[in-house]
Amino acid sequence: MATHKTQSTLVVEHLAKSYPTAGEPLQVLSDVSLSLSAGDSLAIVGPSGCGKSTLLQILGTLDVPDHGSVRIDGQDPFALNENQLAGFRNQHVGFIFQDHHLLPQLTVLENILVPALAQGSPRPERFQHAQQLLESVGLADRRGHLPSELSGGERERVAIARALLMRPSLVLADEPTGNLDRRTADSVSELLLDLPTRHGVILVVVTHSHTLASALQQRRELSDGKLKEC
Ligand SMILES: Nc1ncnc2c1ncn2[C@@H]1O[C@H](COP(=O)(O)OP(=O)(O)OP(=O)(O)O)[C@@H](O)[C@H]1O
Numbered sequence: 001m002a003t004h005k006t007q008s009t010l011v012v013e014h015l016a017k018s019y020p021t022a023g024e025p026l027q028v029l030s031d032v033s034l035s036l037s038a039g040d041s042l043a044i045v046g047p048s049g050c051g052k053s054t055l056l057q058i059l060g061t062l063d064v065p066d067h068g069s070v071r072i073d074g075q076d077p078f079a080l081n082e083n084q085l086a087g088f089r090n091q092h093v094g095f096i097f098q099d100h101h102l103l104p105q106l107t108v109l110e111n112i113l114v115p116a117l118a119q120g121s122p123r124p125e126r127f128q129h130a131q132q133l134l135e136s137v138g139l140a141d142r143r144g145h146l147p148s149e150l151s152g153g154e155r156e157r158v159a160i161a162r163a164l165l166m167r168p169s170l171v172l173a174d175e176p177t178g179n180l181d182r183r184t185a186d187s188v189s190e191l192l193l194d195l196p197t198r199h200g201v202i203l204v205v206v207t208h209s210h211t212l213a214s215a216l217q218q219r220r221e222l223s224d225g226k227l228k229e230c
Pocket residue numbers: 019020026028046047048049050051052053054055
């Protein structure tokens with residue numbers, strides 16, 4: 001199952017981002033730089049409102065910085081036009097959100113295949129890969145179930161499998177264990193921690209969980225718009 005992309009890299013230099021307000025703009029990121037490669041994992045921690053999700057959105061190319069650069073696998077995603085960027089994101093980035101964003105009317109297997117649908121009908125290899133991923137998250141026997149028939153932890157597992165479908169270089173997780181009880185959070189964390197070695201991805205996790213943060217290879221606190229060692 002391991003599909004190491006040895007070229008996987010994330011290089012971020014001097015990112016800055018502010019939001020307009022009625023008064024002075026709110027400077028959320030002032031100077032963020034980092035460099036990660038295949039197999040690396042990083043926790044981003046910090047108090048509520050410090051800008052963690054904003055940073056994750058920019059790393060995932062869902063939002064644009066005011067200044068600075070992001071290079072994923074050596075490419076500048078913000079130099080692409082809108083269609084190219086959507087395709088690039090689909091191929092290079094997997095997202096895992098706290099509320100998992102599964103489509104309620106689709107089965108577990110169909111939800112995992114959603115990223116491939118953006119490119120038309122999934123090829124048989126994709127179905128096979130989706131099935132393998134379902135097995136790897138321990139849900140092979142739930143492929144025909146709807147999200148409403150799953151527990152919170154099981155839905156999060158589906159979201160993890162979906163994030164891996166396109167064999168991304170970069171997996172971004174925003175509070176992946178935030179809504180889960182301790183035991184379920186531990187088992188989801190275990191799956192996440194396995195991703196960099198098992199799938200050769202770069203894993204960046206925003207979390208308030210000390211347990212999860214301390215299990216990742218690297219930790220940075222976002223403070224005053226900058227990443228600091230912690
Ligand atoms: N679209 C927006 N327009 C204006 N302000 C925004 C916008 N998005 C976020 N903010 C503000 O930017 C700051 C950082 O928000 P962000 O969601 O990145 O923080 P966070 O560290 O992820 O918080 P939490 O841990 O509570 O999720 C907050 O003060 C928030 O209110």
